Amino acid sequence: xxxxxxxxxxxxxxxxxxxxxRAELAGLPxxxxxxxxxxxxxxxxxxxxxxxxxxxxxxxxGQGTGAHADxxxxxxxxxxxxxxxxxxxxxxxxxxxxxxxxxxxNVVSGPEGQAGGILLRAGAVVHGADAxxxxxxxxxxxxxxxxxxxxxxPGRFGQAAGLRHPLHDGIDAVTGSEQEGARAELWLRDEPxxxxxxxPRVGVAxxxxxxxxxxxxxxxxxxxxxPFRWGRGAQAASPGAP
Numbered sequence: 001x002x003x004x005x006x007x008x009x010x011x012x013x014x015x016x017x018x019x020x021x022r023a024e025l026a027g028l029p030x031x032x033x034x035x036x037x038x039x040x041x042x043x044x045x046x047x048x049x050x051x052x053x054x055x056x057x058x059x060x061x062g063q064g065t066g067a068h069a070d071x072x073x074x075x076x077x078x079x080x081x082x083x084x085x086x087x088x089x090x091x092x093x094x095x096x097x098x099x100x101x102x103x104x105x106n107v108v109s110g111p112e113g114q115a116g117g118i119l120l121r122a123g124a125v126v127h128g129a130d131a132x133x134x135x136x137x138x139x140x141x142x143x144x145x146x147x148x149x150x151x152x153x154p155g156r157f158g159q160a161a162g163l164r165h166p167l168h169d170g171i172d173a174v175t176g177s178e179q180e181g182a183r184a185e186l187w188l189r190d191e192p193x194x195x196x197x198x199x200p201r202v203g204v205a206x207x208x209x210x211x212x213x214x215x216x217x218x219x220x221x222x223x224x225x226x227p228f229r230w231g232r233g234a235q236a237a238s239p240g241a242p
Contacts, residue, residue, distance in 0.1 A: 025090035029059035038193035045162030050128035062115020072208030075115035086115035091174035102155030209234030
């Protein structure tokens with residue numbers, strides 16, 4: 001379902017993919033984010049390979065990045081030990097811990113010297129479903145609903161990918177070099193995916209979670225996309241809210 005305040009963008013379609021380059025990820029996160037849709041994050045962890053087709057993302061800008069300050073970003077106040085990876089070269093993965101439990105995966109994006117990240121909110125397993133299920137602790141059989149939910153939401157996505165904070169924070173998804181027993185590769189579509197929807201970010205508090213920041217992008221109608229929910233105070237702050 002498309003939440004209030006969202007809209008649908010159109011583009012051409014092709015299934016061909018290629019390894020991401022730093023140049024492709026050097027733009028502002030809000031511009032790069034929709035280009036990740038339909039691409040894949042491919043990981044090899046402890047000998048098990050999982051490929052996740054990216055179906056939902058959110059853009060976040062750091063301090064001084066872009067024309068408008070992003071109050072929802074981990075890097076809104078500048079560089080800290082926690083968010084240092086957001087200042088890395090584009091294509092590294094910022095893996096952080098959410099609520100002290102969930103390892104969430106972001107693709108670093110943005111001009112050199114500026115912080116930015118694109119949260120991988122949801123995906124569909126296109127290779128390695130058994131390995132993803134083991135990582136998720138899912139019980140067999142792999143029903144259609146279970147397959148849909150394996151990487152539905154940022155915590156599940158990180159778990160299915162097998163990437164963990166702090167071990168894999170900063171891993172390079174452009175070169176695919178090994179870090180703490182894991183490899184990650186980001187693959188992008190040769191042509192943008194069709195029917196990209198955009199709207200407020202999920203669960204982000206205050207104005208940062210309203211249609212003032214329509215920085216969540218997803219493949220319209222894809223069943224693996226996570227459900228929308230307002231963050232604390234966001235609905236009240238949004239002029240487009242019901």
